[in-house]
Amino acid sequence: MTQLRKRPVAGIGRVIGWPGGSVWIGRHLAAIQDHAHHAIQISLAMDAGFRIQAAGWPVARETRGIVVMPDRRHRFDGCGASIATIFVEPNSRRGAALRARFAGEDIGLLSDVEAHEAVRFLHAQYDAAAPDAVMAQYAQGAICRIAGDPQAAPADDARITAALQWLRERLASPIRLDDVAAAVHLSPSRFRHLFVAQTGTSLRAWLLWARMERAVESAFQGRSWTEAAHESGFADAAHLTRTCRRVFGLSPTMLVQEDVGRN
The missing domain is CATH 1.10.10 (Arc Repressor Mutant, subunit A)
Structure with missing residues (x-):
């Protein structure tokens, strides 16, 4: 328990995953220093704005909505705001649509209006303590609002x-x-x-997302990170953490679960 109290905390909220993406939603309590990750990052303010700084920018910019392209170095400061951050596998159907829209940009800045329209339904479900499956549905809806409507998947085989x-x-x-x-x-x-x-994604990418989703779910159900890692196909907690940092830019232990809709 002592280790858990001392670990750095980036935010308080929920983590919900699906093959090809995940949403980390809640209050951001700390700045995340210069980093890069494989996943496309969409961050949408649910109340106050936040700060973002790309590698080539002289100063940070305050905004309410961003789309960070894969493997682009950046700094992110949530400023204590409530934010929905959605990660998208770049090679998925939705990831390809996002890369096409923001081609040539390291970080795309959304207008306040577009950011609000993209997140408002997800925000309402979060405040209503919606089940994970519903939250995942609305998070994917937010992606589609920003990416356009990527070609629908064919009928299930x-x-x-x-x-x-x-x-x-x-x-x-x-x-x-x-x-x-x-x-x-x-x-x-x-x-x-x-x-x-x-x-809409490769088997390797699907397995990566599914295993990370299983690990976070197991840890939030009370298992240690070592147990969660083993149950999800990782060698140990360090392997899980390295993988999560590579994909998301932060450790899964930096998010603390909280009841939805409570301050």
């Missing part, structure tokens, strides 16, 4: 539905594409193509 169930049951174990393909009676090449077409 029963083989990919079965593959996803097979994968979820084995997240704690090493997984090879050939084994998943064999489980649903497809060749590796055909499975790879169909998986991307159905999910």
Whole structure:
């Protein structure tokens, strides 16, 4: 318990994930120093604004909405505000749409009006203590408002539905594409193509997001980060933390869970 009290806290709120993305929503209590991460970052103010500074900017800018492109160095200061930060896998369908809109920019600045319109329904669900599945739906809606409406996924293919169930049951174990393909009676090449077409992302990226989602969920249910890491297919808590920092730019232990809608 002593270690938990002493760890740095970046924010208080909820973390909700889905394959290809996640939303970290709540109050941001500390500045996050210069960093870069693989995921596209959308941050939307739910009350007061926040500060962002890209690597080439002489000073930080105050804003209510940003889109940070993959692997771009930046500093982020939530200024104690309530913020929805959504991370998007760059190679997903929605990630590609965001990269197309903000091509040539390290950080896209949204107008106050666009930021408000993108986050207001998600904000309302957060204040209403909506279930995780509902929060994920509205977070993805916010992405689509900013990215445009990326091409909808084709109708579910029963083989990919079965593959996803097979994968979820084995997240704690090493997984090879050939084994998943064999489980649903497809060749590796055909499975790879169909998986991307159905999910909008690669198997490797899907597994990364699914494992991190499982780890955070397990930790928030009371398990230690070491236990959560092992249950999710990571070697140990350090491996989980390194992966999370690479993708998100911060450690999962820097977020403290809080009842939704309470100050």
